[in-house]
Amino acid sequence: MGLDDRKLAVLRAIVEDYVATQEPVGSKMLVERHQLGVSPATVRNDMAVLEEEGYIRQPHTSAGRVPTDRGYRLFVDRLSRVKPLTPAERRAIERFLVGAVDLDDVVHRTVRLLAQLTRQVAVVQYPSLARSSVRHLELVPISTTRLMLVMIADTGRVEQRLVELPGPIPPDDVIDLRQLVNEKLVGTRLADTPPLVQALVDEVSGELRPAMITLSTVLLETLVERHEERIALAGTANLTRGGLLDFQGSLRPILEALEEEVVLLKLIGEVEPSAMRVRIGDENEIDNLRATSVVSTGYGPGVTILGGLGVVGPTRMDYPSTIATVRAVARYVGDLLAQN
Amino acid sequence: MGLDDRKLAVLRAIVEDYVATQEPVGSKMLVERHQLGVSPATVRNDMAVLEEEGYIRQPHTSAGRVPTDRGYRLFVDRLSRVKPLTPAERRAIERFLVGAVDLDDVVHRTVRLLAQLTRQVAVVQYPSLARSSVRHLELVPISTTRLMLVMIADTGRVEQRLVELPGPIPPDDVIDLRQLVNEKLVGTRLADTPPLVQALVDEVSGELRPAMITLSTVLLETLVERHEERIALAGTANLTRGGLLDFQGSLRPILEALEEEVVLLKLIGEVEPSAMRVRIGDENEIDNLRATSVVSTGYGPGVTILGGLGVVGPTRMDYPSTIATVRAVARYVGDLLAQN
C-alpha cells in the first residue's frame, strides 16, 4: 500500500508518456525522458510494486507497462493539476460562441467547439426542461378540434405539442384558455407545475373544461413527466484517431451507445456546474463504454444547473487538458445563457 | 461493347454473390451457385470481356472478380428488379411510425427505422422550410426591447428567433404587430414571402415602423434566405459491419462527412418523391464519400416534395432491397405528414 513519492512520480511519468506515445513504456525510456534521478533498475522495482497494486500492467511479459483504469484514477485524483488553457484556446471559445443567435445555435456551436478542442466526441445536453421556467404558453388553432401548444422556456427552449381536443372549440375559447394557462403558469419552473395545472383544471368549469383537461394532460405527460431532454453530439470521427488501437479495434459498441439518448443523458446528466465528473473505463455503468472515459460537468449560470455536457474518449486521454477544456466551455456556456 | 444476355447474367451473378459473401467471386463458384448452363471456362471468357469493359476487376492477379462502380451502376440500371418488401418489413414500418406525436418524433422514428431496416446509415431531412407554408406567427415579449418570434409551419415545424428591437415597444404594439404579420403571411409558402414582407414594411408607418423593419429583417434573413434546414442521422454504428473490409479500413472521412449538415443536404436533397436517386462510389460529388453509395429520394404527400431522406452504405450493398426500403419509408412518411 505504501506508495512513496517516487513511485507516484513513476506512475505519473508512465501515464504521461503512454498518453503521448500510445505505446507501452519501459524503464529505460522513462529515466531518459523524465528527470527521476534514479536508475532504470530502481524504476523497475517501483514498477513491480505499482503493478502489484494494480495501477499498471504489462500487455505481455516482455513489454513496457501500461496504466490500468485504476492507475488513471490515481493519476487524475492525486497526480495531475488541471492545465490552464492556452490563450489560443480561450480565444477559440469566445470566437466560437459569440454571435450565436439561437438556443439551437448555441448548443450546436458548443458541441462542435468541444469536439474540436478536445479532439474527442462531445456531448451537450440542451437546458433541461424540468429546470426551466415557463416564459410563455401559446395555443394556435390548427383545426376546430386541434391545437398546437407551444411552450417557450426562459432558457430559450421552445417545445410544441399537438393537442387533440375531445370536441370542436370556438376561437374565443382558445383565447380564454391561453390566458388562463399563462396567468397561472408563467414564471414557474416546469418541475413545479403539476399542482398548479391541477388547480387550473379544478377552477375551470363549463364548456372550457373538457378542453382544459386534455390540454393539461398533454402538458403534464409530455412536457413534465416524460421530461423531454434533447442532446447534441459531435466529433464521432475523432473516435478513429489512434487508428483502432484504442477501443480494441471495434467502434461498434461505442457508436451504438452514442446513438441512445438515454445513455447519453446518463453520461452527462446531473452534476453541479462546479464539480467535474470523470469516469474511467470500467467505472462507467454503461457496458458499451467500458473501454472509454467520460469527462462531464453541469453548466448553468452561477450554481444553478441547466444541463450537462462532456466528452467521451479513450481511457488513454490527456485528462488534465480535457478536464480544463470541458470546465472552461461549461463556464462560458453557463454565462452565455445567463445573459438571456 | 456487345454484352449479350449471358454476360449480363454473369455480371448479375457476380454482384449478387459478392454482395452476399463479401469475397471476390471466381468462375467455379459462380457456375455452382447459379444455373448458368455453361462451364467455368466460358464464364471466364465472359469475365474477361466484362473486365475489359470496366464492369468488374480483380483485386489481385489470381483472385476472383469484384464489381466496379460501373458494374454496380449497370446492375442497378438494368439487371435488378426492386425487391418487394416482406410483410414483416411493412409491419415494422407501420408499427414504428404509428403513434408519433410530433414532427420531431416522426423524423426521429423515421431515421431510426430506416437505419434498422437497411442496416445502414440513415439520413432524414426535416420538411424544408422553404417549401412549407406559414401556419401562424407568434410574437412573445421577452423584455421591452426583445421579442421571441415563433413561426409554426404547416408541416409541423416550429422555428424561433430572438428579435432585438431598436427601442422599447409597448405590449399593445406587439399585439398589433402580431396581427399584421399574421394577416399578411399566414397561408403563404415561405419561399413566396419576401414581396409580402416588403409590402408589410411599406404599409406600416408611425411608431410601429422601426420594430416592423427589424422584425422583417429577422424573418427574411434567418427564415427565408439562409434556409434553415434540419437533419437527423442514425445508424452510424452500421458502418462497422463488414469489419473494416468496406471503406478500406478508415471510417474517418465518412464520419467526418456525416457531421457536416451541408454535405448531408447535398446528399439527400432535391429529388422528387417518385424518383429514386442512387449514387455509386465515384459518382458521389463529395470526396469523402467516394467509397460509399447513397440511395435517396424525396418525400411528401403526393408529388409535392417536403424534404429528402436516404441511406449511406458501402458500394457493396444490396441495392434492390435498399431501394425498396427507402422508397417505402419515404411513401409512408409522406402520407403521414399529409394527414396533419
Add this chain to the structure above:
DNA sequence: GACTGGCACTCGCTAGAGTCGAGTGCCAGG
C-alpha cells in the same frame, strides 16, 4: 463460331523457423 476440358502459371495466404531487441526480474555489491 461457340463452348469445353485441360494445363501451366500467378500470387496472396498461412505456417513454421529463425533472429532481433526491448524489456523484465533477480542478485550481488556499493
Add this chain to the structure above:
DNA sequence: CCTGGCACTCGACTCTAGCGAGTGCCAGTC
C-alpha cells in the same frame, strides 16, 4: 536502499516454402 550486470522472455519482424483458388490460353469438340 540503490545500482550495474546478467540471463531470460516473448512479441514483432523476416524469410521461406507449400497450398490452392483462380486465371488465361489453347487445342479439341459439337
